[in-house]
Amino acid sequence: PPAERPASLPGVFVGGDAVPYELVGVISPYNFPLLLGLIDAVPALAAGCAVLVKPSEVTPRFIEPLMRLVPDGLPLQVVEGDGRTGAALVDLVDAVVFTGSVETGQAVARAAARVFVPAFLELGGKDPAIVLAGADLDRAAAAILWGGTANAGQSCQSIERVYVAREAHDEFLALLAGKAAQVGLTCEGGPIGPIIRPDGAEKIAAQLADAVARGAIVHTGGTIERHGGGHWCRPTVLSGADHSMLVMTEETFGPVLPVMAVDGPDEAVALADDSRYGLSAAVFAAPEEQAMAVAARLRAGAISVNDASLTALVHEGEKHSFRRSGLGGSRMGDASIARFLRRRAFLVNRSDAADPWWHPTKE
Structure with missing residues (x-):
């Protein structure tokens, strides 16, 4: 809290402290289950809160080894369960944090409003990358490939659509497709893991089918493969994409990079902002x-410049999600802790004189 200071009224001084929420509930997603289970829990603990975490029922195997490491006395508990458990959690806590889809986030927000507790929401994204003429195209292709396919694209900050200046489009596309063709699956020794949920694979396949039916060209990948009982998708590069295609407008959550040629920065910005999402973005240009x-000019909470998806690695930059990509305080920077604290003010009058606004009374 700030040091005590004089107020605008003579004789009055202003001080204060910070009061943590007693119990914070964290409802975390199936991707990065350990990281995203703790990315809000640890700052809440640092703020002085007790924390109750309800991870996704899809990926619960980290819970038991994690709890073996939690020291006695640390007010952290992890519970298993499905959406009904998450709904019950909202009724028990003093603040709730949710990471997941827009639709479920809206349901969490409604439930939190009913019991009058704050809800911090980190929701979906459809992150654009813009590549302008004059950019280092080889660097842009390498960065966008990683930004769109790391963790098989199952990250909220994944690059999911690419707008390239028309004069640089063909060269960039060739570089991107050439690099993507060299990136294999983890079952082959490469870096691209499986699709976590079967319905996720179905969604990717449906978006690819829709894109091809509307004229998109597949340069790499483009199909769902089965290996060892799992679903896999190789890095997929599409050209001829436009906003009539689901792959350009709806969250994909897979290693798919649709590329669209644009006539300069104005069109690129207009198309990038033509979305219900506003989580993050990337811009490549020189100078x-x-x-x-x-x-x-972009309506997004974090912009990587001459790189992609830096919010996965750089946590110092405070940011807010725009549009339907989220609500509430930043989970990055000092605000990641401060959002779990309520400010309390102490207004101390050290004057012996009567305040002139008091009601006049006879002695």
């Missing part, structure tokens, strides 16, 4: 001033 000018 840097041009990239920053474009970044400042």
